[in-house]
Amino acid sequence: MKTQKRDAEASKRAIITHAIALFSEKGYASASMDELAKRCGLNKAMVFYYFKNKKGLYEAVMQEVLDQIQEAVMEENKTHTRPKDELAGFIRTYAKFACEHPYLPALLLKELSDSGAVVPDMLFGSMRKLFALFSDILKRGEEQGCFEDAVPMILYFMVLGTLNLMVTTKPLRLKAAQLDDIALDTCAECDIDEIADYIVEKMMYMLKEKNR
Numbered sequence: 001m002k003t004q005k006r007d008a009e010a011s012k013r014a015i016i017t018h019a020i021a022l023f024s025e026k027g028y029a030s031a032s033m034d035e036l037a038k039r040c041g042l043n044k045a046m047v048f049y050y051f052k053n054k055k056g057l058y059e060a061v062m063q064e065v066l067d068q069i070q071e072a073v074m075e076e077n078k079t080h081t082r083p084k085d086e087l088a089g090f091i092r093t094y095a096k097f098a099c100e101h102p103y104l105p106a107l108l109l110k111e112l113s114d115s116g117a118v119v120p121d122m123l124f125g126s127m128r129k130l131f132a133l134f135s136d137i138l139k140r141g142e143e144q145g146c147f148e149d150a151v152p153m154i155l156y157f158m159v160l161g162t163l164n165l166m167v168t169t170k171p172l173r174l175k176a177a178q179l180d181d182i183a184l185d186t187c188a189e190c191d192i193d194e195i196a197d198y199i200v201e202k203m204m205y206m207l208k209e210k211n212r
Contacts (some may be wrong), residue, residue, distance in 0.1 A: 095199075
């Protein structure tokens with residue numbers, strides 16, 4: 001029985017792992033369950049045994065992605081006591097995670113561009129938790145007098161939107177940098193730490209951080 005349970009858990013984990021990559025590459029509509037089954041080394045009936053349908057699998061994938069980043073941010077926040085350090089930690093942790101797991105920005109951008117049409121309730125609930133962490137940091141910063149004029153939702157999408165786009169557009173920016181017709185600084189050679197540090201610096205300036 002224990003062996004069967006381990007096998008079932010391994011199969012579900014394999015399905016989720018390959019589904020994350022497939023949905024990231026092709027989006028929800030174009031992802032084929034036949035291709036997913038082939039990547040997993042399972043038959044399609046087994047995929048649907050664990051996940052009733054394509055929508056159910058996609059919900060599981062999005063939940064997994066958002067839970068992972070939320071856990072990473074929460075663990076980082078435990079190491080800080082000052083709001084400005086928590087905010088910097090939030091930005092750098094998200095940036096590092098997005099760079100190491102490029103399916104995250106790819107999936108979020110695909111889903112948000114469609115206004116969460118596939119899994120609106122789950123997506124809203126999970127993203128709300130991450131936004132709540134961000135918003136709480138800003139609120140504590142205002143209460144302690146080190147942040148001013150914080151509008152959490154705008155700043156949240158400024159941070160996540162910038163990082164998501166910088167990760168997903170890197171191949172395009174590298175290609176643009178190689179063209180000779182127009183001189184463009186596409187930040188093609190910037191690594192994710194440089195990008196995160198730049199965002200932190202500008203965010204602190206916008207919030208009128210007072211070095212407390």
